[in-house]
Amino acid sequence: MIGLDTNVLARYYVEGRSDAEAERQRMAARRLIESGRPLLVCKTVILELEWIMRGYYGFAQVESVSVLRHLLGLPHVTIEDRNTVEQALSHCDAGIDFADALHHASYRACVSVASFDDRKFACRAKKLGLTPKVVVPT
Numbered sequence: 001m002i003g004l005d006t007n008v009l010a011r012y013y014v015e016g017r018s019d020a021e022a023e024r025q026r027m028a029a030r031r032l033i034e035s036g037r038p039l040l041v042c043k044t045v046i047l048e049l050e051w052i053m054r055g056y057y058g059f060a061q062v063e064s065v066s067v068l069r070h071l072l073g074l075p076h077v078t079i080e081d082r083n084t085v086e087q088a089l090s091h092c093d094a095g096i097d098f099a100d101a102l103h104h105a106s107y108r109a110c111v112s113v114a115s116f117d118d119r120k121f122a123c124r125a126k127k128l129g130l131t132p133k134v135v136v137p138t
Contacts, residue, residue, distance in 0.1 A: 042080040
């Protein structure tokens with residue numbers, strides 16, 4: 001099994017730079033990812049990939065979520081803590097930022113999640129009735 005770094009996935013999914021080195025890397029990423037060889041993607045790489053797509057390349061959240069769903073659909077790719085990532089993606093569909101959604105899904109065994117992000121994360125989580133509850137420490 002081969003573990004994939006964020007930059008390999010970014011080269012595969014994002015048409016960014018167009019210089020010779022970037023094109024060489026893009027083709028190498030394509031050969032590896034489409035080879036059918038067993039691959040592993042850890043959830044920190046998924047988090048970083050989504051952040052790079054939105055923060056650096058300007059993808060809309062719906063576009064980055066679509067890329068992540070494609071990655072999860074590849075039969076030869078194992079996703080670390082897949083259920084957590086899938087739950088986070090479903091929370092994204094409901095309007096939660098992916099990073100917050102992944103953190104929340106990772107804390108599902110907790111009684112609550114403490115966050116000072118009361119305008120976005122805590123408010124949306126409350127509206128959606130997510131458990132565990134997101135609480136603002138006082």
